[in-house]
Amino acid sequence: MKTVLSVVGLRREYGETVAVENIAFRVGAGEVVGLLGPNGAGKTTTISMILGVLAPSAGTIRIDGADIATERSRALARTNFAAVYAPLPGNLTVVQNLRIFGLLYGVQALPQRIDALLTQFDLQALRDVRCGVLSSGEQTRVGLAKALLNGPQVLLLDEPTASLDPATARDIRMKIRAYAAEGEGGVLWTSHNMYEIEGVCDRVLFLSRGRILLEGDPKTLPRKHGKATLEELFIAVAREPLTLGGS
Amino acid sequence: MDATRTAAIVLRHFYLLRGSVTRVVPLFVWVAIDIVLWGFITRYLNAVAKSSLDFVPMLLGAVLLWDFCSRVMHGVTTAFLEDVWSRNFLNLFATPLSLAEYLGGLVVSSIVTSALGLLVMLLLATGIFGLSFFVYGLLIIPFLLVLFLFGVALGILGSGMVLRLGPAAEWFVWPIPALVSPFVGVFYPLSTLPPWMQHLATLLPPSYVFEGMRRILAGGAAPPGMLALGAALSAAYVALACWFFARVHRHVVRTGLLARYSAESVS
Numbered sequence: 001m002k003t004v005l006s007v008v009g010l011r012r013e014y015g016e017t018v019a020v021e022n023i024a025f026r027v028g029a030g031e032v033v034g035l036l037g038p039n040g041a042g043k044t045t046t047i048s049m050i051l052g053v054l055a056p057s058a059g060t061i062r063i064d065g066a067d068i069a070t071e072r073s074r075a076l077a078r079t080n081f082a083a084v085y086a087p088l089p090g091n092l093t094v095v096q097n098l099r100i101f102g103l104l105y106g107v108q109a110l111p112q113r114i115d116a117l118l119t120q121f122d123l124q125a126l127r128d129v130r131c132g133v134l135s136s137g138e139q140t141r142v143g144l145a146k147a148l149l150n151g152p153q154v155l156l157l158d159e160p161t162a163s164l165d166p167a168t169a170r171d172i173r174m175k176i177r178a179y180a181a182e183g184e185g186g187v188l189w190t191s192h193n194m195y196e197i198e199g200v201c202d203r204v205l206f207l208s209r210g211r212i213l214l215e216g217d218p219k220t221l222p223r224k225h226g227k228a229t230l231e232e233l234f235i236a237v238a239r240e241p242l243t244l245g246g247s
Numbered sequence: 248m249d250a251t252r253t254a255a256i257v258l259r260h261f262y263l264l265r266g267s268v269t270r271v272v273p274l275f276v277w278v279a280i281d282i283v284l285w286g287f288i289t290r291y292l293n294a295v296a297k298s299s300l301d302f303v304p305m306l307l308g309a310v311l312l313w314d315f316c317s318r319v320m321h322g323v324t325t326a327f328l329e330d331v332w333s334r335n336f337l338n339l340f341a342t343p344l345s346l347a348e349y350l351g352g353l354v355v356s357s358i359v360t361s362a363l364g365l366l367v368m369l370l371l372a373t374g375i376f377g378l379s380f381f382v383y384g385l386l387i388i389p390f391l392l393v394l395f396l397f398g399v400a401l402g403i404l405g406s407g408m409v410l411r412l413g414p415a416a417e418w419f420v421w422p423i424p425a426l427v428s429p430f431v432g433v434f435y436p437l438s439t440l441p442p443w444m445q446h447l448a449t450l451l452p453p454s455y456v457f458e459g460m461r462r463i464l465a466g467g468a469a470p471p472g473m474l475a476l477g478a479a480l481s482a483a484y485v486a487l488a489c490w491f492f493a494r495v496h497r498h499v500v501r502t503g504l505l506a507r508y509s510a511e512s513v514s
Contacts, residue, residue: 045506048503048506051337052340052341052500053336053337053340053341053500053505053506054500054503054505055500072343072345073344074343076341076343077343080341081341085337086334086337088335088338089259089333090333091263091267091333092259092262093262096262099258100255100258100259100262101255101338103251103252103254103255103258104252104255104342104344105343106249106251106252106343146338
């Protein structure tokens with residue numbers, strides 16, 4: 001499996017506080033990897049570094065072979081993201097936002113690509129509506145459409161279904177799974193919904209206090225650590241990271 | 248540098264202007280008020296002054312040129328502030344967009360908005376108060392060029408300040424032209440200023456424009472060397488402002504300020 005995202009020795013400090021400490025992982029093409037951990041574990045810090053909006057204190061990040069520190073534009077042209085804390089400008093319409101970001105990502109045949117994504121995410125009726133007046137679920141779908149504009153090799157999704165109703169969330173999970181199944185891109189997915197993670201992810205990384213504590217298949221990992229479900233394992237990681245880190 | 252990405256920044260600004268009266272009206276209303284106000288002042292001065300001085304090209308022309316410079320600066324900073332107001336930095340700076348492409352987009356947006364302001368000022372100043380740019384001859388071109396470049400430099404500097412200090416720092420940016428104007432002799436010869444202000448004026452490109460303008464109106468000629476120095480200084484300030492912005496950007500990416508920009512945590 002071709003590696004689309006490679007993270008080696010990644011570290012981030014804020015003064016005395018170490019937010020991310022020497023983590024390393026890879027995401028392969030066609031793979032959906034869950035990045036799990038309690039609040040403040042370092043998930044968003046890690047994603048910010050992969051997106052190039054936060055410089056690591058140490059370590060390297062390669063996106064489809066391009067080092068983000070030295071080949072920033074080339075690396076970022078191959079990635080994209082959706083996150084609840086980064087909504088698209090609310091004073092532009094859905095189609096205007098997609099057009100602008102399509103140009104920024106250098107998307108070929110942009111009008112056709114936008115039309116296909118509007119249809120895929122059921123946004124055709126909202127194409128000329130300003131994003132600021134959309135419901136949070138609709139804004140999430142627009143954000144996902146933007147995230148898929150350039151068919152990224154690395155797709156970063158920070159709690160992508162947090163504000164969606166169960167039916168829409170399931171639909172979105174299927175779409176992202178289908179995207180990964182095409183085999184061109186890999187997905188790094190954070191979520192606090194363990195049911196979702198079990199259903200979507202091929203592999204999970206448990207992050208606690210900036211370190212990767214556990215890694216493995218979300219279906220078999222809980223049993224390996226004496227837990228019945230992924231949610232139980234998550235709670236154990238959040239409460240007793242030291243005991244699990246040693247196992 | 249990819250022109251398409253620069254075009255995306257310009258297109259974003261065009262969409263915002265097209266859909267918003269509150270954005271379009273300020274592009275020309277404040278400068279129009281300035282021209283009308285100073286137009287009547289110059290008329291009054293022409294009526295009461297016993298000299299042969301024509302205050303229209305001297306004062307009204309100066310107001311017009313200085314307002315053009317201010318509009319260029321505001322054009323750059325407003326285009327930048329649109330990203331601050333819409334909390335768009337994460338989306339924008341996580342794309343392949345380079346700083347040169349981004350700043351290029353802000354400058355092109357400013358060309359469009361400041362040209363609109365200049366057009367309205369010219370229509371009012373010539374149509375109502377009889378100001379003619381022909382009195383400055385062809386030198387109006389280098390005059391506008393120097394002021395445009397200096398406005399761009401101030402705009403990029405102001406944007407860098409807001410990027411570094413947080414969204415509330417925009418209140419530092421708006422008064423910059425008013426802060427600079429006493430030093431560049433918009434309304435009076437530099438010889439009026441105390442020596443320390445005159446020394447500072449030599450470092451500010453618009454001084455050369457307004458001194459040159461007054462020399463022409465007094466029947467002399469603006470020395471080409473003076474304007475060349477003004478243009479060179481302006482170009483140097485643009486380069487310096489770009490360097491400052493790039494340095495600030497590097498700082499906010501290193502410290503994490505960009506990723507938590509709305510927190511306004513200056514560190």
